Structures are given as C-alpha cells and as structure tokens.
Amino acid sequence: MDCILHHFDISPFAEKVRLVFGLKGLAWQSVQIPVVMPKPDLVALTGGYRKTPVLQIGADIYCDTQRIAVELEQRYPARTLFPQGSKGLCLALANWSDAAFFQPGAGLSMGTNADLPEAILRDRREFFNFIDFAALPDELPHLYARFKAQLQLLETMLADGRDYLLGGQPSWADILGYFPVWMCRGNIRGGDTLLAAFPRVLAWEPRIAGLGHGERSELDAEAALASAREQHSIAEVLVLGEAVPGLAAGMPVAVTPEDYGAVPVAGELVRLTHEDIAVRRTDPRAGEVVVHFPRVGYRVEKA
Numbered sequence: 001m002d003c004i005l006h007h008f009d010i011s012p013f014a015e016k017v018r019l020v021f022g023l024k025g026l027a028w029q030s031v032q033i034p035v036v037m038p039k040p041d042l043v044a045l046t047g048g049y050r051k052t053p054v055l056q057i058g059a060d061i062y063c064d065t066q067r068i069a070v071e072l073e074q075r076y077p078a079r080t081l082f083p084q085g086s087k088g089l090c091l092a093l094a095n096w097s098d099a100a101f102f103q104p105g106a107g108l109s110m111g112t113n114a115d116l117p118e119a120i121l122r123d124r125r126e127f128f129n130f131i132d133f134a135a136l137p138d139e140l141p142h143l144y145a146r147f148k149a150q151l152q153l154l155e156t157m158l159a160d161g162r163d164y165l166l167g168g169q170p171s172w173a174d175i176l177g178y179f180p181v182w183m184c185r186g187n188i189r190g191g192d193t194l195l196a197a198f199p200r201v202l203a204w205e206p207r208i209a210g211l212g213h214g215e216r217s218e219l220d221a222e223a224a225l226a227s228a229r230e231q232h233s234i235a236e237v238l239v240l241g242e243a244v245p246g247l248a249a250g251m252p253v254a255v256t257p258e259d260y261g262a263v264p265v266a267g268e269l270v271r272l273t274h275e276d277i278a279v280r281r282t283d284p285r286a287g288e289v290v291v292h293f294p295r296v297g298y299r300v301e302k303a
C-alpha cells in the first residue's frame, strides 16, 4: 500500500500533507506536478480536479487535504492526528485556517512576492476568485491587518505556554494553523518581521516544522498512472438515501468544489455520506479509478 503524493514543493496545502507523513513517520512517493495548468497527468487521475495536493493509493485518488488527512488517519492510526477525541473539532478548524487565515496570506503573496514568476500570477489570477487582483495594491494594508489578526489568534491559542494547539501532543489543528505561517516565510514581503511580533508562535513554529516529512522518494507520473491501472479501488459502496435526495449508487453525477478552482469531476456515484463523496470513472491512461472528496466544501448533483 504505497502513498503517492502529487504535489509541488512550494505548495502550502501540500506542506500540510507532508507534515502528516512526518507526524506519522510514513514512507511515501512524491510525484512533482506542474505549478500551473495544464496538468495532464494529474487530471488523468482526478477527472478534472486540478488543485494541489492529491493523494493516490493504488486506484483510489483522494482530493483535498481534509479528505487526505482523514484517509491517512484511517489507514495509519498510530500517532494520531486527532488526539483526545478531537477529530470533529480539528476538521471544523479548516474553515478558519483554509479561508480566514490562508486567503489574506495568499493575497499578500500574490501582491508582494516579487520573485513569483509571471506564469504563476497569470494562472492564479483566474484561479483565486477570493482575490481582487485589480484592487490588490490598495488592499495590501488591509490584507496585512487581516493576516496579523489571525497570527494573534494563534498566539492566543498558545498563550498558556502549551507546546501544541490542543495541549501536549501535535495534531491536525497544529498543521492547519501552521501552513499559513509556512507560506508567510519567504513568500510575503516583511513576513519574518510580521512573525517576530508573536513570540509564542515563533517558539511553536520549529516544533511543527520539526515533525519533518517522513521518508520521501521520487516517482515519475507515468509510474503513478501505471500503479493506478494495475490496481483496484478498495472503496466500499455506500450512498445514504437522505444525504442528497434523488441520488443513488451508480448514478452519473458531477462533484465540484464550492470555492475556487470549481472544475466538475464526472463519474458514477460510489459514496455519498455526511463525511465523504466518491465517484468511479474510467480513464484511458489511469484505468478505472475512484476519486474521493470530503463532503464539506463540495457540491454533488446529477450529471
């Protein structure tokens, strides 16, 4: 059972998953995907989903860091991501980290990082619909203020001197709180100075970075596609009747992110619960695969 992560090294969302490998001490294979569209090898696996990262285990393709975290926890429960029954709380926290915290950070990175190649800026202008690129120069002071307010929340979470956000053990909550900080270093003008104003965050940051990335080895995209073709999905069919009225197992559906990068993925419905969605699709290069999404943040409807 090999974990293959499709990602690129400067992706903050991918850093979340690399840290999960570190926290759990896992070996994994790394496939580098393009930083901008087109991404033909990735899309052959996902059926259209283009965001970074994507986890592949055999013929099961997991989209979105929330779904990836839950899957890794289920398959590798040792060194839990959710200590002391914190799974629900940790998953709910993503609405904070991925939107309130990450989005002003991404705006600042787009607006102040002079090293960003033009190709990335061009691609993200279309992609990040939460950034008003025309107004960006004037928005920068507000984005700095919003980002600092989120850093202050982290500082407050750590105010009693605890080592990790939930106490004595690292968790998914730490990884969620950390990834915008990771992005801030080196990607936002004045980022180091911003962080220097938050001493508890500064002391906690190397603890999370120190989780490391587990044991990484490189793989090329063709080998990953072959791995999908040669294996079978282990997904169990489960469609809750009450989840979305009118949908049943085997129906053709489309699954689309509710936020940015809203490319629909079409397939036959395999799973629809209050926690996850999955569709089966056949691709000339990837063979028959099942593509998985979290329930939260995705829309599913008849194709």
Ligand SMILES: N[C@@H](CCC(=O)N[C@@H](CS)C(=O)NCC(=O)O)C(=O)O
Residues within 6 Å of the ligand: 011, 012, 013, 014, 035, 036, 037, 050, 051, 052, 053, 063, 064, 065, 066, 098, 127, 261
């Ligand atoms: N909800 C997604 C968001 C992922 C995301 O926005 N990733 C960024 C990279 S850090 C992205 O996809 N950028 C555009 C791209 O890679 O094509 C998740 O949690 O995985």
